[in-house]
Amino acid sequence: ALPSSPGTASAPRSSPSPRTSFPSLASLCFFSAGIEFRFREVPVGGAALDSTGVPLPDDTLAAAKESDAILLGAIGGYKWDANEKHLKPETGLLQLRAGLGVFANLRPATVLPQLVDSSTLKKEVAEGVDIMVVRELTGGIYFGKPRGFGSNDRGEDIGFNTEVYAASEIDRIARVAFEVARKRRGKLCSVDKANVLEASMLWRKRVTGLASEFPDVELSHMYVDNAAMQLIRNPKQFDTIVTNNIFGDILSDEASMLTGSIGMLPSASIGDLGPGLFEPIHGSAPDIAGQDKANPLATVLSAAMLLRYGLGEEEAAKRIEAAVINTLNRGFRTGDIFSGGTTLVGCKQMGEEVLRSV
Amino acid sequence: ALPSSPGTASAPRSSPSPRTSFPSLASLCFFSAGIEFRFREVPVGGAALDSTGVPLPDDTLAAAKESDAILLGAIGGYKWDANEKHLKPETGLLQLRAGLGVFANLRPATVLPQLVDSSTLKKEVAEGVDIMVVRELTGGIYFGKPRGFGSNDRGEDIGFNTEVYAASEIDRIARVAFEVARKRRGKLCSVDKANVLEASMLWRKRVTGLASEFPDVELSHMYVDNAAMQLIRNPKQFDTIVTNNIFGDILSDEASMLTGSIGMLPSASIGDLGPGLFEPIHGSAPDIAGQDKANPLATVLSAAMLLRYGLGEEEAAKRIEAAVINTLNRGFRTGDIFSGGTTLVGCKQMGEEVLRSV
Numbered sequence A, B: 001a002l003p004s005s006p007g008t009a010s011a012p013r014s015s016p017s018p019r020t021s022f023p024s025l026a027s028l029c030f031f032s033a034g035i036e037f038r039f040r041e042v043p044v045g046g047a048a049l050d051s052t053g054v055p056l057p058d059d060t061l062a063a064a065k066e067s068d069a070i071l072l073g074a075i076g077g078y079k080w081d082a083n084e085k086h087l088k089p090e091t092g093l094l095q096l097r098a099g100l101g102v103f104a105n106l107r108p109a110t111v112l113p114q115l116v117d118s119s120t121l122k123k124e125v126a127e128g129v130d131i132m133v134v135r136e137l138t139g140g141i142y143f144g145k146p147r148g149f150g151s152n153d154r155g156e157d158i159g160f161n162t163e164v165y166a167a168s169e170i171d172r173i174a175r176v177a178f179e180v181a182r183k184r185r186g187k188l189c190s191v192d193k194a195n196v197l198e199a200s201m202l203w204r205k206r207v208t209g210l211a212s213e214f215p216d217v218e219l220s221h222m223y224v225d226n227a228a229m230q231l232i233r234n235p236k237q238f239d240t241i242v243t244n245n246i247f248g249d250i251l252s253d254e255a256s257m258l259t260g261s262i263g264m265l266p267s268a269s270i271g272d273l274g275p276g277l278f279e280p281i282h283g284s285a286p287d288i289a290g291q292d293k294a295n296p297l298a299t300v301l302s303a304a305m306l307l308r309y310g311l312g313e314e315e316a317a318k319r320i321e322a323a324v325i326n327t328l329n330r331g332f333r334t335g336d337i338f339s340g341g342t343t344l345v346g347c348k349q350m351g352e353e354v355l356r357s358v
């Protein structure tokens, strides 16, 4: 029943006031749990390159903006790997994030008791890990200008990018992170490289400056190299982490692997206005494409985040999450989380078992 | 017998032709294993700030340049944490690296059988891990210009840095990495973010272009976020890793923690000409300063790397390494690597036990 497929952006709509601007041809409407959903599936990334020649067609961005929330599949594949920058699937994803203004990327890394054995960490280190990485998503070195290629004064080729943050960009992501920490265990760790980078020095100054507005949250700071170590040494010391775009890219992937199961982890990207973007943390896994092996649970759980953060439908979100836990309790596992004594299933059957577990 | 102490750069000299330019007051000369050493201890970082007001005095850089090799202690501490950029201990270290032109930073992460239990990774994942991270050390976002603070068109404060690589900077670090891989298990993984950053696209292009000169080395590429995951998922897939300055900072710390014992890990920084710089990977650990708790073995092993890569004294390097292994086999452990059934000792005693183990 979940409308996501790799390389597509899907736009669920919630009642009570469905908009009518979607062309009927690609839309699908159904009613569940007292909510009327209207779906539209539009291409982005590789799928868009194949069908339209660009990684983010104008129609896709327009459809996304008109939606109440967006569920996104993964966007890359070998076929487009050698493309030039403006024709990379990844460029489409970055344009979509920027176009929607979703500056806050929430990436939970939670070790489920059912899956603690899939972690490569010792049981006593992994068990109980519950981290939320809040990554800045529309600024920093991903978008900073100037960027490009050129030559230096010796006539050599150079490639360059700009890491840049403005005070307001830091403040708004820090506020989201303080709010998230407040609803969790009240601890926020801001990660930067303020002993070397000016962009990080401003980051640390602004985050520190906001702390007095959140007296119930305990703020600490950590250098990114140390954070990469501490995540392995003692991940339970972390509750909420806030960091810039590139450090967040690296640390959230690292944190997710502590759980042993990147195929399980959803994410939410939200802005001040407009719809949020919900996607699994994992990529498109081109090595197993079409083999019915992928773990669909990260996408299913992204739909739960969509219901919670995108549509305010907490009850429906909980039902999906409970169904996933139930499926795991019934022993079903895709290859990435398989271990002795459980039942190995493919992507399709896993989806069906989740439906049966509702 | 090792002349390093935190916050100082020491300059060992080897015979047969000791230079005479060192003032006698701070120099120390002794003869061991057929090598005549002459030491000079000069301040950098916090120690230099306290005694001279700058983090890298001209005399220190001059003394370092005159040496055959440099053994460096750790450089920071709470006392100087709030200093402005040009008065940070870290700035002194960066100036020393740049001043010496040591562009290649070799950081081994090896899980010793004696210490496999100190890793937070499961035994079967940790055991046998033997990775060499080759980090570019004098370029990229650490040194790129423009950098600094300013304001944007809305009058807001901004902080910015430039990630930039020139073709020749990439080529020379890649060559070192190919050579290192060739002497190890013949596998080189180049880590970048070429799906987003132009600086990484040039990196990947240049590294790929050199591969044909090293037909005996198997080259692969990986995105940095994936590398941060794979180091935890299956670290044994890696032999030699080459990457830029900031990614190398993060990944080498992460890799070192796989071994469970950052207090054990040395590093070597070398250039084309002039002396190499040898230092433990760990920082100054201000939280335990003066408590006789620090693990001296990373510094001792850095002296072994100094003998091997800095002075070409392979036999002497091996003797130090054997003494360290011997000390571990005799059961001595500092707090960071302590586990049941071994003998807990302080920093001083650990040093003495190494001497007894030669």
Ligand SMILES: CC(C)[C@H](C(=O)O)[C@@H](O)C(=O)O
Binding pocket: A090, A093, A094, A249, B195, B196, B225
């Ligand atoms: C595909 C890539 C552009 C993207 C990123 O770097 O942001 C991905 O790694 C992610 O974390 O969502």
Ligand SMILES: CC(C)[C@H](C(=O)O)[C@@H](O)C(=O)O
Binding pocket: A195, A196, A225, B090, B093, B094, B249
């Ligand atoms: C102290 C700091 C400037 C340094 C770096 O970032 O290079 C340290 O983390 C290291 O890795 O040697």
